Amino acid sequence: MQDLLSRVKALAADGATDIVAWRQHLHAHPELSFEEVATAAFVTEQLRQLGLRPQSMANTGVVALIEGRNPASRTVALRADMDALPIQEQNDVPYKSTAPGVMHACGHDVHTSSLLGTARILTQLRNEFEGTVKLIFQPGEERLPGGAALMIKEGVLQNPTPASVLGQHVFPMLPAGKVGMRAGRYMASTDELYLTVRGKGGHGAMPEQNLDPVLVAAHIIVAAQQIISRRASPKIPSVLSFGKVIANGATNVIPNEVYIEGTFRTLNEEWRREAHGHLRKLVEGLAESMGATAELEIRHGYPYLENEPELTARTRAAAEAYLGIENVIELDQWMAAEDFAYYSQTADACFYRLGTRSEDGRNASSVHTPTFDIDPKALEVGPGLMAWLTLQELAATMAQNRATGTVATAEMSAAGAAEPDGMKSHV
Structure with a gap:
């Protein structure tokens, strides 16, 4: 195992210059x-140069397979996201965004170039593992x-x-070299x-003739x-925030309506559904009690993210072997999505999260800010x-198969793939 670990580190070091260049191009x-x-x-071309056969999916998505020995035996998927944000970059660097108002401020350029680097390492080691790696x-x-x-x-x-599916995300609160x-x-x-x-607007000096939607809002x-504070269990993390309020009147003008945008976040799907009902009832009932009307649209977003405990334990142990136990940090729950x-x-x-801050404190700007950047060391790590x-997860799952007497064949894999998708029971 130690020999394989050394080979992976050597391949990562050898490819770091190219990966930095790929990231800067994408940035x-x-x-x-x-x-x-x-x-x-760009991703498709890089994968083809590795001898892979990438396929498009969801219009601009790309998927490819790296097959090792006995490819039908087990599959591990690796995911990177590729999109940028509508932010005007303020960094003064040679690879600064050339697209006005668009910037890789969440590190997806890092994720994409990093997964390309992982793909190059694994294609060079494909005779060292059993199973298939799916690149997403x-x-x-x-x-x-x-x-x-x-x-x-x-x-x-x-x-x-x-x-199993693995994904990584930049984390400027940790220095490069830690996860x-x-x-x-x-x-x-x-x-x-x-x-x-909605209410009834009019002159601010004559509120009795109006129905003030600003007060209702x-x-x-x-x-x-x-x-x-009073309907959610204290054991369930929840956040309700309103970040945009438009009451387009004036110092002496009460508007006809007020427009509000916000977000609701939690870590429990049952409470999530209940909270939606409470919100609708409160908004509509309170507005009616004050003589106004209100409409609430809830756009159902992403579910909560759960890291499977046994897989995460194996991943942590493998990361500690690769980086050292002192460089693998326990994270708090995070209410971002x-x-x-x-x-x-x-x-x-x-x-898991990939440290990207420089040891001297540079590159510490948060994601989704116009000054976000990373220490290039992260692109080797x-x-x-x-x-x-990936190699350790493929080996671990193969060992589990042998221990339980599970024998994977191409026919069994195809049968399993034909099963309909469904959400796991913990949703």
Whole structure:
């Protein structure tokens, strides 16, 4: 095992210069969600140069297989997202975004180039492992309904069906060379709230002649927080935030309506459904009690993300062997959302965080900011680590098969792939 680990590290070091160049190319040419045409073409070309046969999926998604010995025996899937954000970059670097108002501010250029690096390592080691590695380059993580949901619907988790799915995400709060993991429920579901409160506008000096929707909206915003403080169990993390309020009147003009946008997030699907009902009842009832009307649209977003405990334990042990136990950090639950959650609700999955901050504190800007950037060291750590995790997971699952007497054949794999998709029972 030690010899294989050394070989993976050597291959990662040898390829680091190319991976940095790939990342800088992608960073300079970002594309928004579901518009990743040039990005998908770049990924496809790199995979073909590795001797793989990439296929398109969900329009701008790309999927490819790396087959080792006995390829039907077991499959591990690796996922990277490819889309950028509508942010104007403020970094002054040679690879600064050339697309006005578009930037890789969430590190998806890192994820994509890193997975390409992992693919190159694994193709060079394909005689060293049994099974198949499925590479998933996914569009549209930043925009509902999420590229993961579309790719799953089109069969990305079939033919062959992976036993486990791994994904990594940049994490500027950790220095390059470290990773973070957490078993169980890790990231929140996310729903978008769009609320319109209607009254009767008029002169601000004569409120008795109007029906003030600004006052009604203010009551709704405050009262809605009681759903979190008094209707949710304290054991269930929940967040309700309103980030946009438009009351387009003036100092002396009461508007006819107020428009509000917000988000609701939690880590429990049953409570999520209940909270939607509480929100609708509160919004409509409170507005009516004050003589106004209100309409609430809830756009159902990503589910919560759960890291399967046994898979995460194996992944953590493999990461500790690769990086050292002191460089694998326990993560807190995080109320942000990720459409990798769809994979975690369908298959055993582990989503971990890749440190990207420089040791001297540079490159510490948060994701989704115009100054986000990374330490290039992360582009040596990320590909090699994911390759090592994949090799160890393939070996572990093969050992489990032999211990339980499970024999995988091409016919059995095909039969399993034909089973309809379904969400796991913990949803």
